[in-house]
Amino acid sequence: MDTITGRIRAICVSEKRGVEKKEVGSAVLIEGEGIQGDAHAGKWHRQVSTLSGFRIDDFNRRGANVESGAFGENLIIDGVDPSTLPVGSVFCIGDGEHPVRLRITQKGKECHTHCTIYKRMGECIMPRQGTFMEVLAGGTIKKGDTFSVIYPEPDRPFRAAVVVMSDKASTGKREDLSGPKAAEILVQNGYEVIETVVIPDEIGRIRAELIRLSDGREADLIITSGGTGFSSRDCTPEATLEIAERSAPGIAEYIRMKSMEITDRAMLTRGASVIRGNTLIVNLPGSPKAVEECLGFILGGLEHGLRVLRGGVSECARPD
Numbered sequence: 620m621d622t623i624t625g626r627i628r629a630i631c632v633s634e635k636r637g638v639e640k641k642e643v644g645s646a647v648l649i650e651g652e653g654i655q656g657d658a659h660a661g662k663w664h665r666q667v668s669t670l671s672g673f674r675i676d677d678f679n680r681r682g683a684n685v686e687s688g689a690f691g692e693n694l695i696i697d698g699v700d701p702s703t704l705p706v707g708s709v710f711c712i713g714d715g716e717h718p719v720r721l722r723i724t725q726k727g728k729e730c731h732t733h734c735t736i737y738k739r740m741g742e743c744i745m746p747r748q749g750t751f752m753e754v755l756a757g758g759t760i761k762k763g764d765t766f767s768v769i770y771p772e773p774d775r776p777f778r779a780a781v782v783v784m785s786d787k788a789s790t791g792k793r794e795d796l797s798g799p800k801a802a803e804i805l806v807q808n809g810y811e812v813i814e815t816v817v818i819p820d821e822i823g824r825i826r827a828e829l830i831r832l833s834d835g836r837e838a839d840l841i842i843t844s845g846g847t848g849f850s851s852r853d854c855t856p857e858a859t860l861e862i863a864e865r866s867a868p869g870i871a872e873y874i875r876m877k878s879m880e881i882t883d884r885a886m887l888t889r890g891a892s893v894i895r896g897n898t899l900i901v902n903l904p905g906s907p908k909a910v911e912e913c914l915g916f917i918l919g920g921l922e923h924g925l926r927v928l929r930g931g932v933s934e935c936a937r938p939d
Contacts, residue, residue: 623768625698627712628672630762631688632657640688642762648719650757654693664724664813664836665751668692671700674748690745699768701750702726706837707771707778710752712760719760721752724813725835729827777839777925779810780832783817784825784846784855785905797844800907804914805842813838820846825858833862833898839925841898842914845905847890855902856891863893863900867924870901870917877916878909897928 631640636658646654653660653667660666670692679685687695701708704723712719728746781801788795795817802812813836818824825846832838846855870892878885890902899921903913 623699625696625766627694627762627764628697629687629695631693634658640691642687645759645761647759648754648757650754653754664753666754667694667721667752669694669696669701669750670748672697673700702748705771709769710766712764712766719758720756722755723750724753725751727835776809776811778813779805779840780813780838781815782828782841782843784820785817786819788817789819796907797905797910801842801844801910804911808918820852820854822854822858825855826862829862829900833895838898841900843902844910847888847902847904849887856889859891859893859900859902862895865894867892867894874913874916899925899928
């Protein structure tokens with residue numbers, strides 16, 4: 620694959636969140652933190668935000684008249700649109716022996732409150748085109764610095780997210796044990812667990828999290844825990860099916876079949892298994908014991924399917 624290169628048009632920072640960032644000539648990036656002095660720095664996956672200069676130019680041609688930093692972006696770059704790159708791509712900034720390195724962790728974000736740009740233009744490009752990164756190697760960057768892009772390795776570990784649905788655990792009334800158990804098992808099996816989140820049994824919230832983790836964070840696998848029973852609050856399968864692009868029913872069917880060997884109550888679980896984009900989503904029951912059992916049933920057979928989704932395998936037939 621040809622090397623992609625580009626240049627930093629502008630660097631922008633702000634000391635407070637929710638305000639426009641101001642352009643600076645240079646900035647210090649701290650490994651695992653972000654830009655020194657910027658409000659969005661911290662130990663999370665959205666340490667540095669980027670936008671394509673081309674996207675901003677196009678928006679301005681339509682009358683937006685925005686300056687660098689107006690969208691809350693840290694870096695404006697020319698030569699490549701970061702929103703078209705896969706999550707996991709690495710930016711190497713500078714030509715020295717030890718370049719600053721940033722890795723894409725998320726594309727796009729949910730817009731909770733419409734900014735002044737949206738109110739004036741009827742849209743904002745940051746929720747759709749913004750890209751977020753974490754700092755792998757720190758150092759000083761300057762306006763005009765060049766960078767190159769390294770694509771993710773095809774044989775990199777699968778990236779997994781865990782979503783727990785529980786009204787009580789989400790409000791701190793009960794400690795969640797199923798999410799940590801799922802994450803522990805995934806890590807033991809070679810997965811990179813990018814997030815473990817606990818949310819209430821609300822269908823809209825579940826839909827939003829599954830879309831964010833599949834579309835924005837581009838997880839290979841999302842494991843959900845809870846919300847698969849008969850209670851009126853149990854809506855995980857419905858939310859999962861609503862955001863699905865394709866069905867993968869065999870996984871859920873196999874889980875029920877194997878679980879029936881342990882308890883006949885397994886016939887009461889309504890979990891689904893689906894595909895959205897290149898992400899496989901599998902619903903599991905909400906107890907740590909059930910999570911451990913169900914992951915034990917399926918993890919051995921998932922690798923081939925995940926490689927097909929990633930594009931690394933095209934033939935499913937077994938050799939004679």
